[in-house]
Amino acid sequence: MIRTILVFAATGFIMICFIPFGIVAFILSLVGLRKPMSWVIYKIAQLWAYWIIALTGCEITVSGRENIPRKGGVCFVSNHVGIFDIMLALAYIGRPFGFIAKKELILIPFIDMWIFLLGGLFIDRKQPRKALKTINEGIKRLKNGANMLVFPEGHRSRGKGLQPFRPGAFKLATSSGVSIVPMAIAGSYEVFEEKGRVRPVPVHIVFNEPIATEGMPHAERKTILADQVHKVIEAALESTLYRGSEQKD
DSSP: OHHHHHHHHHHHHHHHHTHHHHHHHHHHIIIIIHHHHHHHHHHHHHHHHHHHHHHHTOEEEEEOGGGSOSSSOEEEEEOOOSTTHHHHHHHHSOSOOEEEEEGGGGGSTTHHHHHHHTTOEEEOTTSHHHHHHHHHHHHHHHHTTOEEEEOTTSSOOTTSOOOOOOGGGGHHHHHHTOEEEEEEEESHHHHTTTTTSOOOOEEEEEEOOOBOOTTOOHHHHHTHHHHHHHHHHHHHHHHHHHHHHHHHO
16 A cells, blocks of 8 residues: 555656646747657656556566557557556557547546647537547647557456457548558556555566558458557467466466
8 A cells, every 4th residue: 555655746746847847848849849749758757657567666677669650650550458458558568659639638637638638529429520620630740750659449348358349430540541550568557556555566568560451442441441550469468377377377
């Protein structure tokens, strides 16, 4: 329980301490300095994530980082296991990225500001026109060389295994023509949500080889792509679990 209190206290303390800097960065972003500010904010968030992960005591295994393109827009597509996933992405993707967040998060003080500064977009799925506008903004950013993180399951799996992917989640990548980097996360649900307290459990992250979407036939975008990425992530998760069981033996 002490570890849990320490992790959450540190998370809140850091977010509050950086509010003045966040406000300045927010203003500078509005006057045309969004790109440099996003990099500075990302590096701060990355250090914060490293620190919080260290406090959890989790043993993190990361493989395949050489598969992450160094230039150009990239759409990272990941399974969504638990609330710890964003922290892992901030620490180990190694490039600034935004993500699609449900609009309800805009009502949470501090959280809404940091999502915006990190390049996040708030989506209202109950209003299709507004949702499409949000998606188009994400496509525009990818075309301009930014990066986005997508969770195509639509919600956290909470230890229930890999869930079906929503084909519409791939519109960001297919409409912008950027490559997809399938990202597999195993173990993050056990960090906190499984027992309701922070535990130092092993966590695995696998970055798989990029999948090109530019020039992909329209029919494949709607049918084959989602299934292809699902199989890649599923195989990475199975391989990770197999290696984990070998280590236990």
